Amino acid sequence: MSASEAASEAASEAVEVRTWARRLGLSGLVDVHTHFMPQNVLDKVWAYFDSAGPLTGRPWPITYRAEEERRVELLREFGVSAFTSMVYPHKPGMAAWLNDWAAGFAARTPGCLHTATLFPEPGAAGYVRRALDEGARVFKVHVQVGGFDPGDPLLDEVWGLLEETATPVVIHCGSGPAPGAYTGPAPVAALLARRPRLRLIIAHMGMPEYGEFLDLAERYEGVHLDTTMAFTDFAEELAPFPAGELKRLEVLGEQAGRILLGTDFPNIPYPYVHQLHALERLGFGDDWLRAVCHDNAVRLFSLSQEIHREAKGTSH
Structure with missing residues (x-):
């Protein structure tokens, strides 16, 4: 595809996404699960997807493989009002400098929720406290890639800080696309039993243990789930969402405010609009879509008044 064809395709998709949001009476979307990270790290992530590594095991083309500035520009063109820069370490010694990078990215990127991360290691509480002091509003924890138990004693003080400050934590803890030593609902349930006020956002709806993570959301007020990749054709082939859980999903999304839009942009093998x-094809209606794609995250993150609904359609 030529550069002009790619630009035309992106412009067309941007119109489609904006039109979709405006039909709901929304001035924009809030996406709690997007990835921005140092280019050398992102290059390694993309190389892993390109190789169909063991955690993916299938072809995974990166739809939005572009320079950082262009990726930010694309989200703006899509009308995404607020988004995150999900960074995550796979070994000790990475988290603090990833946090420094993410702080700089948020400072120079309007609309980005200042994101930070952590790893079970000596000193974790220190750099988590520093990130909070510097304005971090959301953390990313990747149990699968990091290969650690979220209940590791090295994280006791960290979880205490995050619980005390009511800071949301997006946590990839489900066993999709491949199980790890500490994935699944049990380690998270054990953590919540000790820290019941944590604000955890279960990435990918907890795929494939959807029902068990819905249980946790019903049991703990601070537990949310993001939609990242869930319900898409790609994910349904891998781990279909059980029809018997749809009613609970509907209630948690609109009435309880616990379901949040996430996409995994730019590392997705299909267009953004497909999410x-x-x-929409879940059939829960416009009020549910408004809550999931905007209102629930605005409330959770206490987003400023500049992120608001359009005047039309705000009686919902």
Whole structure:
């Protein structure tokens, strides 16, 4: 595809995404699961996807493989009002400098929720406290890639800080796309039993243990789930969402405010708009879509008044 063809395709998709949001009476979307990270780290992530590594095991083309500035520009063109820069370490010694990078990225990127991360290691509480002091509003924890138990004693003080400050934590803890030593609902349930006020956002709806993570959301007020990749054709082939859980999903999304839009942009093997269409075809209606794609995250993150609904359609 030529550069001009790619630009035309992106412009067309941007119109489609904005039109979709405006039909709901929304001035924009809030996406709690997007990835921005140092280019050398991102290059390694993309190389892993390109190789169909063992955690993926299938072809995974990166739809939005572009320079950082262009990726930010694309989100703006899509009308995404607020988003995250999900960074995550796979070994000790990475988290603190990833946090420094993410702080700089948020400072120079309007609309980015200042994101930080952590790893079970000596000194974790110190750099987590520093990130909070510097304005971090959300953390990313990747149990699968990091290969650690979220209940590791090295994280006791860290979880205490995050619970005390009511800071949301997006945590990849489900066993999809491949199980790890500490994935699944049991380690998270054990953590919540000790820290019941944690604000955890279960990435990918907890795929494939959807029902068990919905249980946790019903049991603990601070537990949310993000929609990242869930319900898309790609994910349904791998781990279909059980029809018997749809009613609970509907209630948790609109009435309880616990379901949040996430996409995994830019590391997705399909167009951004497909995630929105996948949510719409669940058939829960416009109020549910408004809550999931905007209102629930605005409330959770206390987003400023500049992120607001359009005047039309705000009676919902």
